[in-house]
Amino acid sequence: MNEDRKKMLKEIIKQLHSGVPPQEVKERFRQVLEGITSEEIAKIENELVKEGMPREEIQKLCDVHLAVFKEQLEKQKMEIPIWHPVNILMEEHKIMQQLAEKLMAVTNKILKVTDASYVGDEIHHLEHMSRDFTDSEKHYLREENVLFPILEKHGVTEPPAIMWIEHNQIREKKKQLSNLVGNYNTAGFQEFKNKLAEVTEALNSILPSHFYKENNILFPTALKIVTEQEWNDARREFDEIGYCCFTPPQLRVGPNSIESGKKEIEKTPTLEGVLQFETGSLSKDEIEAILNSLPVDISFIDAEDAVKYFNKADKRIFVRTKAVIGRKVQLCHPQKSVHIVNKILEAFKKGEKDSAEFWITMNNRLIHIRYFAVRDGNGKYLGTMEVTQDLTDIKKIEGEKRLLDWKN
Numbered sequence: 001m002n003e004d005r006k007k008m009l010k011e012i013i014k015q016l017h018s019g020v021p022p023q024e025v026k027e028r029f030r031q032v033l034e035g036i037t038s039e040e041i042a043k044i045e046n047e048l049v050k051e052g053m054p055r056e057e058i059q060k061l062c063d064v065h066l067a068v069f070k071e072q073l074e075k076q077k078m079e080i081p082i083w084h085p086v087n088i089l090m091e092e093h094k095i096m097q098q099l100a101e102k103l104m105a106v107t108n109k110i111l112k113v114t115d116a117s118y119v120g121d122e123i124h125h126l127e128h129m130s131r132d133f134t135d136s137e138k139h140y141l142r143e144e145n146v147l148f149p150i151l152e153k154h155g156v157t158e159p160p161a162i163m164w165i166e167h168n169q170i171r172e173k174k175k176q177l178s179n180l181v182g183n184y185n186t187a188g189f190q191e192f193k194n195k196l197a198e199v200t201e202a203l204n205s206i207l208p209s210h211f212y213k214e215n216n217i218l219f220p221t222a223l224k225i226v227t228e229q230e231w232n233d234a235r236r237e238f239d240e241i242g243y244c245c246f247t248p249p250q251l252r253v254g255p256n257s258i259e260s261g262k263k264e265i266e267k268t269p270t271l272e273g274v275l276q277f278e279t280g281s282l283s284k285d286e287i288e289a290i291l292n293s294l295p296v297d298i299s300f301i302d303a304e305d306a307v308k309y310f311n312k313a314d315k316r317i318f319v320r321t322k323a324v325i326g327r328k329v330q331l332c333h334p335q336k337s338v339h340i341v342n343k344i345l346e347a348f349k350k351g352e353k354d355s356a357e358f359w360i361t362m363n364n365r366l367i368h369i370r371y372f373a374v375r376d377g378n379g380k381y382l383g384t385m386e387v388t389q390d391l392t393d394i395k396k397i398e399g400e401k402r403l404l405d406w407k408n
Contacts, residue, residue: 013048014048039224039225042158042217042218043156046155046158055158078220078223085142085235086223088238088247089219091251092247093214095248096211097211100200100207100208102129103204106122107197110123110196111197116186123184126196130174130178132244134174136174138241140167142238146237147160148160150222151218151222151225151226154226159221160218166213169206170206174203176199177199180195275287292312292314295313296313296388297313297318298310298311298385299311299320300374300385301329301383305328305345307326307332308326308383317367329341329384344384345384348371349381351379354372355372355373359391364392365390366391366392367388368391369388370387370389371385371387372384
């Protein structure tokens with residue numbers, strides 16, 4: 001995109017934000033708008049935010065942008081394989097939009113009724129639709145945790161951030177619908193109808209607009225800049241997060257398995273002193289610091305019952321010294337409890353159990369002790385991990401303390 005065109009596109013968005021009617025802007029910049037692409041719009045939004053335009057302001061006026069750019073955006077053609085992450089997301093969009101329309105139809109039926117005893121079937125339909133909307137969370141999680149990070153690596157940061165704002169708005173409406181239907185009470189039928197109409201109208205307003213932006217700006221941009229290997233990796237990540245109850249079964253079958261993803265990672269060259277895991281890479285110093293930063297005591301015994309490792313948590317609950325390394329775990333316990341330790345280990349080794357837990361009071365503190373069988377990807381027993389945690393203060397937690405409540 002040349003600099004003159006970029007300046008003109010910025011000017012278009014600035015004029016829209018200043019309140020110039022979309023049709024007037026369209027006429028004034030008709031030549032510039034010819035052939036505009038989703039990628040260009042994404043880049044311009046990135047630059048405007050860097051220049052100080054509030055992200056929330058761009059999100060608020062996105063529909064106005066689309067009124068101007070719509071004609072050109074709809075000329076874009078996308079050919080996508082059925083297994084492709086973008087195809088899955090777009091097909092889910094269609095189903096969720098149909099779901100919102102059905103919600104509107106059922107709501108309209110309920111609004112015409114004055115006696116709650118006549119809407120039993122409709123309430124039943126609402127319960128099913130509310131569950132589907134709740135289950136649609138996996139759709140948004142796949143976008144936020146797979147697609148958005150990939151786009152950000154390619155320098156496209158603002159469209160994902162704006163879409164995430166809208167995701168949270170949708171979440172709030174889904175939550176309202178779920179609470180409303182879950183607490184349905186015939187005694188407050190008129191109030192129920194009023195609130196149902198409000199949330200139904202909101203969903204039918206935000207979903208089509210949101211899906212249109214993603215289908216015509218976010219996804220086409222992604223298809224132009226994301227590599228084939230990144231799409232293959234993304235599909236495996238989609239499979240791990242999972243799909244919605246309404247995602248068509250034929251879309252869930254892909255050419256790539258999680259196992260093939262592991263093999264790709266195994267082939268990835270790594271720097272000296274860095275360990276490559278399936279979910280990332282860490283140096284020895286990073287691994288040690290992470291394990292020591294955990295708010296729990298960890299000890300690990302190998303497949304032969306010998307103590308192999310313990311972390312150095314800031315406030316250890318049970319004393320551990322390096323002298324225990326290599327010591328049989330049975331020698332670390334009082335004789336009266338060794339037979340229980342052996343029973344647990346035997347059950348872990350046979351695959352009969354995967355965990356065991358206990359809790360005790362020590363110095364007026366509630367201590368939670370858990371044992372976990374550690375197995376490799378094929379289920380082979382590698383050893384047992386002991387995790388000890390002080391639950392005393394955790395048990396006192398009530399209500400909510402959100403990220404936005406944090407004060408330094």
